[in-house]
Amino acid sequence: MEQQLRELRSLAARAENRRTETGIPRVAMVQGEIPEHRLAAVYDPMVNLILTGSKTMTVGDRTFRYDPATYFVMSVDLPAVGSVHPSSRGEPYLAISLTLDPTIVASLLADVSKPSGGGLYASAFSVAPVTPELLDAWLRMMRLLEHPDETAALAPAYEREILFRVLQGPHGWMLRDIATPDTALSRISVAIDWIRRNFAREIRVEALAAMAALSVSAFHRHFKAVTALSPLQYQKRIRLLHARSQLIAGQGSATSIAFTVGYESPNQFSREYARLFGLPPSRDLVKVTQSLKARRAETDSCDAL
Numbered sequence: 001m002e003q004q005l006r007e008l009r010s011l012a013a014r015a016e017n018r019r020t021e022t023g024i025p026r027v028a029m030v031q032g033e034i035p036e037h038r039l040a041a042v043y044d045p046m047v048n049l050i051l052t053g054s055k056t057m058t059v060g061d062r063t064f065r066y067d068p069a070t071y072f073v074m075s076v077d078l079p080a081v082g083s084v085h086p087s088s089r090g091e092p093y094l095a096i097s098l099t100l101d102p103t104i105v106a107s108l109l110a111d112v113s114k115p116s117g118g119g120l121y122a123s124a125f126s127v128a129p130v131t132p133e134l135l136d137a138w139l140r141m142m143r144l145l146e147h148p149d150e151t152a153a154l155a156p157a158y159e160r161e162i163l164f165r166v167l168q169g170p171h172g173w174m175l176r177d178i179a180t181p182d183t184a185l186s187r188i189s190v191a192i193d194w195i196r197r198n199f200a201r202e203i204r205v206e207a208l209a210a211m212a213a214l215s216v217s218a219f220h221r222h223f224k225a226v227t228a229l230s231p232l233q234y235q236k237r238i239r240l241l242h243a244r245s246q247l248i249a250g251q252g253s254a255t256s257i258a259f260t261v262g263y264e265s266p267n268q269f270s271r272e273y274a275r276l277f278g279l280p281p282s283r284d285l286v287k288v289t290q291s292l293k294a295r296r297a298e299t300d301s302c303d304a305l
Helices: 002-012 102-111 132-146 148-168 172-178 184-197 205-211 216-227 231-248 254-260 266-277 281-304
Strands: 027-031 041-043 046-052 054-059 062-066 070-074 078-085 094-099 125-129
Touching: 002 046, 002 094, 002 132, 041 231, 046 148, 062 070, 062 125, 078 231, 094 148, 102 148, 102 172, 132 148, 148 172, 172 184, 184 205, 184 216, 184 231, 205 216, 205 231, 216 231, 231 254, 231 266, 231 281, 254 266, 254 281, 266 281
Parallel strands: none
Antiparallel strands: 027 094, 041 078, 046 070, 046 094, 054 062, 054 078, 070 125
């Protein structure tokens, strides 16, 4: 597998220290030290393969670490806080990802035996070791970077193979469940989608449970198992992540943004913001701004050399 990893690293080495689109549908890559505020985000469902360095992700009260030759499966939209680290030899963090399309997963299900795992109250995110077969599928996909004229014809087949290999793995049930109607995970996904689109509105758990066609108690248990958060905690994380993004982008004061994302009390907003990000909004903005300026100065210095 080491030879496969070396070639994948070489192909992905053109990535920047932010999400870098490859020109291949749904495939992206990232490299280097990523600003902390960019790693605190709502992550789309994806398969993420680590090539160099390591990454930790915290969702609710659960923290996962993944290293080279491991892949991360996330099957619903999740608010998470992450950090990336170079390798022990100082090589920059490097990863590639495939955003999940449930319709493509669904088209594969008839040809894949039902995987074990999952069941009631199971998490929608986890880490697994990569296999040579999965690496080989990724390698053929990433080679399209050097043959973009072949992408339209070959990328769909390689994407299906990557998904097929994940479906065969220990977390394949996650992909199966998001693409299968009436599973608990697909039902919870309906409620998650509603919260993401309506995060500033007041929510009623009874109404969300009705959307998911579950009793309130079953909905709450499934939601907490899937996301590591209660429905109200999930909404709060979404609000705070949107608020931080708007604050850093200069889209208003902390008070005006608090009202925009659905808070009725700026003081409560400030307390909950500090609880999640470690500092109240104004001080966090100063910290992030100084960090970005330092990074730009370092980049300019390197360019001058």
